[in-house]
Amino acid sequence: MTAAATLPDPASLRARARELSVIASAAERAAARFSARALAGARDEDAATISGALSRIARAHRLAVQSINGFAGHLEDAAQRRLALRQLVDATRAAPRADRAVVAHVQELCGELVTQLDREVDEAAQRYAEALRAATPRTAEADEVAEAVALALDHASARLLQLAGSDPDPAP
Amino acid sequence: MIPTESHELAELVADLTVVIDVVAPPHPPAAIEAGGTVGPALASFAAAWCPLAGARTAAIADQAVRIAAAGMALVEGDPVTARRLIASEPTPTTTA
Numbered sequence: 001m002t003a004a005a006t007l008p009d010p011a012s013l014r015a016r017a018r019e020l021s022v023i024a025s026a027a028e029r030a031a032a033r034f035s036a037r038a039l040a041g042a043r044d045e046d047a048a049t050i051s052g053a054l055s056r057i058a059r060a061h062r063l064a065v066q067s068i069n070g071f072a073g074h075l076e077d078a079a080q081r082r083l084a085l086r087q088l089v090d091a092t093r094a095a096p097r098a099d100r101a102v103v104a105h106v107q108e109l110c111g112e113l114v115t116q117l118d119r120e121v122d123e124a125a126q127r128y129a130e131a132l133r134a135a136t137p138r139t140a141e142a143d144e145v146a147e148a149v150a151l152a153l154d155h156a157s158a159r160l161l162q163l164a165g166s167d168p169d170p171a172p
Numbered sequence: 173m174i175p176t177e178s179h180e181l182a183e184l185v186a187d188l189t190v191v192i193d194v195v196a197p198p199h200p201p202a203a204i205e206a207g208g209t210v211g212p213a214l215a216s217f218a219a220a221w222c223p224l225a226g227a228r229t230a231a232i233a234d235q236a237v238r239i240a241a242a243g244m245a246l247v248e249g250d251p252v253t254a255r256r257l258i259a260s261e262p263t264p265t266t267t268a
Contacts, residue, residue: 008204008211016204016214026190033184057194057221064217071210122209129213136216142223146195150232153192156185157239157258163178164246164254 007121010072010079017068024061031055034152046151053148056137063135071128078121085110085117182243192236194221196229 031054034047092098092106137145201218204211222229242257 007208012204013210023190023194026187027194030184030187030191033180033187054191057191060217060221061194064214068210068214125209129209132210132213132217136213136220139220139223142195142220146222146224146232149188149191149195150235152188153232153235153239156181156188157235157242159177160181160185160239160242160246160254161258163181164242164251164258 007075007125010075013068013072013075017065017072020061020068021065024058024065027054027058027061030152031058046155050148050152050155053145054152056141056145057149060135060137064132067128067131067135070131071124074121074124074128078117081117082114085113178243178246182247185240185243189236189240192232194218196224196232196236197222198233 031051034051034054089107089110092103197218201215201222204214224232238257238260242254245251245253245257
């Protein structure tokens with residue numbers, strides 16, 4: 001079971017999600033350029049392979065972003081509820097002429113609610129981890145994607161070299 | 173003087189350079205600290221996207237860096253530097 005002490009900081013989760021979102025956006029833009037054959041000289045089948053690979057990266061990273069942000073939201077919500085329960089116990093304890101039996105009862109109830117909250121967070125962690133695993137590629141798929149990205153780089157490189165060496169005043 | 177395509181290519185290269193960090197990351201993906209179940213799953217997700225072995229990964233990362241610099245040089249009107257950067261051989265193993 002995941003003890004609350006070992007849970008990640010929601011802010012660091014959201015920061016990681018932002019990094020993944022930057023990757024997804026870059027992959028989407030690059031995929032669109034290859035899809036639109038904006039890179040002159042790329043053969044149709046290469047452009048389709050590259051665009052497909054970049055789109056797969058983008059989709060998987062969007063899914064990961066959703067999972068991570070979803071879990072961060074769950075953690076933030078749980079933290080607020082935990083705080084509210086703690087405040088309730090404190091307020092009951094500090095009440096003038098507080099009945100000790102009532103205070104003990106409230107403490108016990110809040111303790112049960114916190115335990116339930118921890119269980120819910122554990123379940124959410126399992127759920128979001130499972131979603132991340134679903135977005136994780138198998139080795140063969142990742143191999144294909146990596147080779148396609150390397151191919152994209154080769155095309156960009158070839159085209160850049162062509163432009164760098166081309167006549168600055170090209171014929172119409 | 174610089175064709176529009178140079179700018180578009182430079183933007184494409186910039187985007188590809190970001191994506192290259194997925195398949196050929198400069199550092200191994202780390203788990204989120206104290207990540208419970210989600211941290212390792214996230215690290216596995218990142219690690220699975222970079223299946224290429226060391227030298228290949230380094231060569232792609234090296235190529236990405238050189239091409240990004242070449243794209244920038246071209247946009248800045250320095251085709252000589254761009255050509256030099258692109259034409260230089262990939263260096264999968266450093267000698268320095």
